[in-house]
Amino acid sequence: MTETPKTALTIAGSDSGGGAGIQADLRTFFACGVHGLTALTAVTVQNSVGVHGFTEIPADVVAAQIETVAGDMGVNAAKTGMLATAEIIATVAATVDAVGIGRGRRVPFVVDPVAASMHGDPLLREEALEAIRTELLPRATVVTPNLDEVRLLTGISVTEETVQREAAEALLAFGPQWVLVKGGHLAGSTRCVDLLSDGTHVVELEGRRYDTPHTHGGGDTLASAVTAHLAKGLGVPDAVSVGKRFIERCVAESYPLGQGVGPVSPFWRLAPDSPAPTD
Numbered sequence: 001m002t003e004t005p006k007t008a009l010t011i012a013g014s015d016s017g018g019g020a021g022i023q024a025d026l027r028t029f030f031a032c033g034v035h036g037l038t039a040l041t042a043v044t045v046q047n048s049v050g051v052h053g054f055t056e057i058p059a060d061v062v063a064a065q066i067e068t069v070a071g072d073m074g075v076n077a078a079k080t081g082m083l084a085t086a087e088i089i090a091t092v093a094a095t096v097d098a099v100g101i102g103r104g105r106r107v108p109f110v111v112d113p114v115a116a117s118m119h120g121d122p123l124l125r126e127e128a129l130e131a132i133r134t135e136l137l138p139r140a141t142v143v144t145p146n147l148d149e150v151r152l153l154t155g156i157s158v159t160e161e162t163v164q165r166e167a168a169e170a171l172l173a174f175g176p177q178w179v180l181v182k183g184g185h186l187a188g189s190t191r192c193v194d195l196l197s198d199g200t201h202v203v204e205l206e207g208r209r210y211d212t213p214h215t216h217g218g219g220d221t222l223a224s225a226v227t228a229h230l231a232k233g234l235g236v237p238d239a240v241s242v243g244k245r246f247i248e249r250c251v252a253e254s255y256p257l258g259q260g261v262g263p264v265s266p267f268w269r270l271a272p273d274s275p276a277p278t279d
């Protein structure tokens with residue numbers, strides 16, 4: 001018999017193009033050696049050019065998915081992606097409380113506050129932004145906004161690295177334990193810096209910036225890699241540091257697919273001589 005792997009739960013939407021959303025999360029969990037569990041929140045009609053529509057899953061079905069797997073298999077860490085509506089957000093908040101997921105509880109909770117696709121298509125109803133602030137951020141072990149999400153949540157436009165710190169402070173005021181302000185959209189530099197802070201410890205995670213348009217699913221892949229390593233027992237700074245090295249390589253190996261933006265790729269993890277996930 002083989003040892004049971006750790007489990008990671010993603011609460012997110014489906015991307016029919018397979019590059020982002022729940023598909024990216026499961027691929028990343030597999031690549032990082034954890035068993036992926038899913039609570040589907042919405043089905044998007046999506047390809048490399050954009051999101052052509054979505055239908056959300058009834059909130060009680062989202063809750064039931066979480067409760068069913070948590071009660072039977074156990075969850076070692078969880079993350080959110082696309083949550084679509086204020087009703088789903090409120091339901092997820094109540095359900096993670098009920099099963100012991102979240103800041104200050106047994107199971108770490110990564111909140112990726114997905115608001116729109118990289119093409120600018122909405123993935124969150126406008127009125128749901130306040131629910132992210134009030135229902136999800138206080139429950140987050142770590143929140144992982146990109147710069148558009150930072151602006152929507154705090155009103156701060158990060159146009160240079162020096163402003164990432166101010167943005168992190170503003171987000172910490174909503175109550176998450178850690179904030180990771182991702183710097184992927186800060187163009188014009190050869191480096192790509194994500195800033196991690198809990199208000200006391202501030203860590204600049206620097207990586208190479210690759211000159212590629214194919215970064216679809218990058219945020220989901222990073223948040224999932226962090227979640228997977230939290231599930232394996234790493235603390236937040238170590239899980240984020242491993243996650244940053246993981247996504248850097250996935251961007252380096254991204255590929256074109258379709259007429260638009262191709263996905264980041266964890267295929268390198270399948271190579272026989274690839275480094276262990278914690279290397």
Ligand SMILES: Nc1ncnc2c1ncn2[C@@H]1O[C@H](COP(=O)(O)OP(=O)(O)O)[C@@H](O)[C@H]1O
Pocket residue numbers: 118145146147182183184185192193194207208209210211212215217218219220222244247248251
């Ligand atoms: N061109 C790039 N080269 C290397 N790393 C990148 C590149 N673009 C984004 N990243 C990294 O990918 C992750 C996702 O970042 P970002 O693009 O800011 O978020 P999102 O995908 O949510 O919009 C971050 O760790 C960021 O540093």
Ligand SMILES: Cc1ncc(COP(=O)(O)O)c(N)n1
Pocket residue numbers: 012013014015020021022044046081082114116117118119123215216217218219220
């Ligand atoms: C279902 C779903 N979840 C998340 C994203 C964000 O990913 P990206 O920013 O790469 O478009 C997406 N496009 N679709």
